[in-house]
Amino acid sequence: MNLDWLSSFLIFGLFFVVMMIGLALLLHLQMGLAGIGNFGIVGFWGIGMYAFGVLWVRADWPFGEPWPFLISLAFGTVAAGLAGLLIGWLIADLDADGIVVGTLGFATVVLILATTEKSLTGGAYGMGGLDFPYDVGTIKGNEASWLAIVIVLVGALLFYVARVHRSPYGRLLISLGANAPLAGSLGKPTFGTKLWLFVVGSAGMGLLGAMYGVMVHFLSPLKIGIEITLAAIVGLVLGGRSRVWGAVVGVLLTVGLFDIVIQLYAPLPASLSAQALPVLREVLFGATLIVVLMFRPLGILGRMRRDKLMRRMHGE
Amino acid sequence: MSDREATATALKPTGSGDGGRPTIRVEGAVKSFDGRVVVDVDELTLGDHPIEGLIGPNGAGKTTLMRMIMHTVKLDRGTITFFPPRASADRGEILSSRPPHEIARLGVVKTNQVIQDFDELTISDSLLLSVAKAPDERLFRIFREDKLFEEYAEPIRWYLDGFGFKDPHGFAMSAGAKKLLDIIRCLLLRPKVLLLDEPAAGLPGEVRDRVIELVKEKASTENISVVIIEHDLNVIWDVCDYVHFMAEGRVILQGVPEWIREHETVVEKYLGSGHVGG
Amino acid sequence: MDFITDALVIGLTEHAPLVLAAMGFALLYRLTGLINVAYAETVTLGAYLGMWVNTTFGLNFYLTLLPAGLLAGLVSLATYLAIFRPAKRRNVGPLELIIISFGLSIFLRYGLQFVFGYEVRFFEVPPPDTIRVLGVGVGSFRILAVVSVAVLAVLIYWFIQRSRVGLQIRALASDEELAQVSGIKPLTVTTLIWFIAGVAGGLAGAFYGVGSSVRPWLGWEEFLFILLVVLVGGAKNIRGVIIAGVATGVALAALTLQFGQALYSRLALIIAFMVVLKVRGNPLAEAGKV
Numbered sequence: 001m002n003l004d005w006l007s008s009f010l011i012f013g014l015f016f017v018v019m020m021i022g023l024a025l026l027l028h029l030q031m032g033l034a035g036i037g038n039f040g041i042v043g044f045w046g047i048g049m050y051a052f053g054v055l056w057v058r059a060d061w062p063f064g065e066p067w068p069f070l071i072s073l074a075f076g077t078v079a080a081g082l083a084g085l086l087i088g089w090l091i092a093d094l095d096a097d098g099i100v101v102g103t104l105g106f107a108t109v110v111l112i113l114a115t116t117e118k119s120l121t122g123g124a125y126g127m128g129g130l131d132f133p134y135d136v137g138t139i140k141g142n143e144a145s146w147l148a149i150v151i152v153l154v155g156a157l158l159f160y161v162a163r164v165h166r167s168p169y170g171r172l173l174i175s176l177g178a179n180a181p182l183a184g185s186l187g188k189p190t191f192g193t194k195l196w197l198f199v200v201g202s203a204g205m206g207l208l209g210a211m212y213g214v215m216v217h218f219l220s221p222l223k224i225g226i227e228i229t230l231a232a233i234v235g236l237v238l239g240g241r242s243r244v245w246g247a248v249v250g251v252l253l254t255v256g257l258f259d260i261v262i263q264l265y266a267p268l269p270a271s272l273s274a275q276a277l278p279v280l281r282e283v284l285f286g287a288t289l290i291v292v293l294m295f296r297p298l299g300i301l302g303r304m305r306r307d308k309l310m311r312r313m314h315g316e
Numbered sequence: 317m318s319d320r321e322a323t324a325t326a327l328k329p330t331g332s333g334d335g336g337r338p339t340i341r342v343e344g345a346v347k348s349f350d351g352r353v354v355v356d357v358d359e360l361t362l363g364d365h366p367i368e369g370l371i372g373p374n375g376a377g378k379t380t381l382m383r384m385i386m387h388t389v390k391l392d393r394g395t396i397t398f399f400p401p402r403a404s405a406d407r408g409e410i411l412s413s414r415p416p417h418e419i420a421r422l423g424v425v426k427t428n429q430v431i432q433d434f435d436e437l438t439i440s441d442s443l444l445l446s447v448a449k450a451p452d453e454r455l456f457r458i459f460r461e462d463k464l465f466e467e468y469a470e471p472i473r474w475y476l477d478g479f480g481f482k483d484p485h486g487f488a489m490s491a492g493a494k495k496l497l498d499i500i501r502c503l504l505l506r507p508k509v510l511l512l513d514e515p516a517a518g519l520p521g522e523v524r525d526r527v528i529e530l531v532k533e534k535a536s537t538e539n540i541s542v543v544i545i546e547h548d549l550n551v552i553w554d555v556c557d558y559v560h561f562m563a564e565g566r567v568i569l570q571g572v573p574e575w576i577r578e579h580e581t582v583v584e585k586y587l588g589s590g591h592v593g594g
Numbered sequence: 595m596d597f598i599t600d601a602l603v604i605g606l607t608e609h610a611p612l613v614l615a616a617m618g619f620a621l622l623y624r625l626t627g628l629i630n631v632a633y634a635e636t637v638t639l640g641a642y643l644g645m646w647v648n649t650t651f652g653l654n655f656y657l658t659l660l661p662a663g664l665l666a667g668l669v670s671l672a673t674y675l676a677i678f679r680p681a682k683r684r685n686v687g688p689l690e691l692i693i694i695s696f697g698l699s700i701f702l703r704y705g706l707q708f709v710f711g712y713e714v715r716f717f718e719v720p721p722p723d724t725i726r727v728l729g730v731g732v733g734s735f736r737i738l739a740v741v742s743v744a745v746l747a748v749l750i751y752w753f754i755q756r757s758r759v760g761l762q763i764r765a766l767a768s769d770e771e772l773a774q775v776s777g778i779k780p781l782t783v784t785t786l787i788w789f790i791a792g793v794a795g796g797l798a799g800a801f802y803g804v805g806s807s808v809r810p811w812l813g814w815e816e817f818l819f820i821l822l823v824v825l826v827g828g829a830k831n832i833r834g835v836i837i838a839g840v841a842t843g844v845a846l847a848a849l850t851l852q853f854g855q856a857l858y859s860r861l862a863l864i865i866a867f868m869v870v871l872k873v874r875g876n877p878l879a880e881a882g883k884v
Contacts, residue, residue, distance in 0.1 A: 037689045039696070090872050096689040097629050098871065101821055105864050108818050116857045163458035168448040171437065175445055178434040181884035185386065185428075186446055186501060187420035188453075200455060226814075230700055233693065242436070275712050282704040289697025293690050294681055306438045310485040314440065314465055388884055416884075432884055 011143045013260040022154040022208045023232040024247035026201045032241035035177030040103030043110040044080045046224035048206025049213040052076025057129040069133035080206020088198030114221045126220030234285045240301030338401045338508040339363035345394030356565045363541030369556035370545045377565040378545045423508035433494045440484045443472045446504040512544045599728045601848035607736035609843025610743040611798035618794025620828040620835040631695040635702035637813035640666040640799025645808045655719045666796020667789040674788040715808040739801040822867040
């Protein structure tokens, strides 16, 4: 397959966009539907990445691939899920303030642990040794196939989200986000539902993080900073936090636009790119959050429009 | 019968748990807000009669008491127990230690005095939310909607047509529509004990009458216990088999409507004259 | 005994800015009920502004405090007028307000790099005199920090609890409509609070900055602790915040001495705080209407 048109830079750019779409989709379920303002996304992503990477690289595997890879991947996912269980239990019945503090505190803890546990994680210097669990022949081939795998994964997630909107579970989540005490008075287990949503969401974020680790071949605390959480939040808010496609639209217009379109195709002087561009990116993201929430809080795609959906599903 | 005997007969509870009716027993329940005692009920049984009224001036603690039953307000002291229909006296479910959603699942349900709704959900959404049970709502049941809709299409349609909802897949726009939706949601839960908090307020006359009729019917045919908080005493006299009068957090008087009306001086002291007649 | 005095002295002097920043944040939080993530940047800006005045005009550290505090206060006030007040008027919900403040925090944190540069900067000051307190060597800047914090704590406490304006603030915080009816002008009082909070944060930032380095992440690194101190200590009043802040500073110092690793002490305290918050629970639920 001729992949000349697909530069490594583009592959990686697309990969990152798809990753952020995945995170934003999970945030859509938690925040857009159920009203949980999760500021700790990068913490779960990071636990998945590190738990997977550390086990895979450091453990003495008595058998060959692909089992160490698969087991480590599962381990990363489960570890993130367990973290979600702990943090979810802490925050599921708290108000917005409590959730912000809890999730932010958690993400900070993960960052600290990644830096302090040098023997495990390589500390501030980071840890390498991660590579693709297969080899199709060329580096670019490997990268492109990994990108394809992640696209399938996030595609499946998008399908799940779309189905959730059309199922009783989705209605339950929306009721929790709209008026949790009222939902409780109708017999809905508000704490339990939010908790399990958080667990599954965290596990998903962990899986994505592990797959990111494979692609970049290197773990470092620099990769698990607040910028990841920001990118997911901006993408979701801009696109439309209550809509199925909000995450996709928003991330394409923020991360996609900036990382791929501008960096690849805009004619900017090289001196600018190195330092100013990443900073400009964050400045624009921050400004976008403020402007969107002030003037069009439901994002580009706007209101949920259940009336249209219900008519389409059950209408006469 | 002497006056005292009449009072005694009127006041005697018909026994909890052995008449086969679902009842709620409140014992020693106290609640204070900011140092002020809002509810202080020593002993109260609700549900011995099909439809009971809970009346009293504003601030008497009626809604707070109901919220304590639903455990959305924590009790400072005391216990509230639910006796399901045909349960014996020792088979009560303690409500005051359970989370609100479990209480609703047990069959004790309350409508809202202040209008509550799910802004993003359509009318049909609201009703489907109500009828859905836990197995329908698991996070992996992403193809469940059709089956759920089929299963409950009939009762939902019955309520929608019966109350004239012309556009079920639209949103409840007016306060009256939201109030009505609140009540229908609770009815769809097939409760054993139904606490109605000012159901008539905000409903147009015709709708209100239909709600009252429906409640009367359910109470008599389905062995449901209904407790109504109302300021519109016409509704109370018309519908209730028994009335509890609360003031300043305590239950002051209890009796059949006629008896309560006879003791209007006491009632009027709290409600102001001209109320009891109506 | 040495361990305790060491912990006390180091804790108080090294983390005095935390108490100061927490007081400023607490003022804001009590008035608005809003977690303003961008407050972290008020701290950072205090450090940058102080450093800038110091390096541009050659003023010594103590003289930079005034402009640093004042300018930070003005920036804080400006963010209220330009962003938070309009947002409130558009009926933006509580979670959305927090996200807006997060966006503002990012905007300021990265934006200031365009103004002040990308590299880590430093105050150009001679090394401070070392004064021995209870057997521990402490820099004079830090002594000043403790003194400033103490003075400001007293001032702010007096201001809020005893002055006429303070009464207005407390009234405004508990019931805005009622306060307005009583003739309290919300705009004046609110902008005053945002200004004072900004000054407190900016001064804290200047003290942080002179003690280490001036970098874009300065405020953000401290923000989580500022938040925790206020949520755990300051639910009722300013005094609680001061106590919690001092206790946190001392605990941080003690744990660092114990573990030898500053990060571990932070970790332990974050976890401790979260446990306390969970155990304390959420008393807001009963105010609901269901």
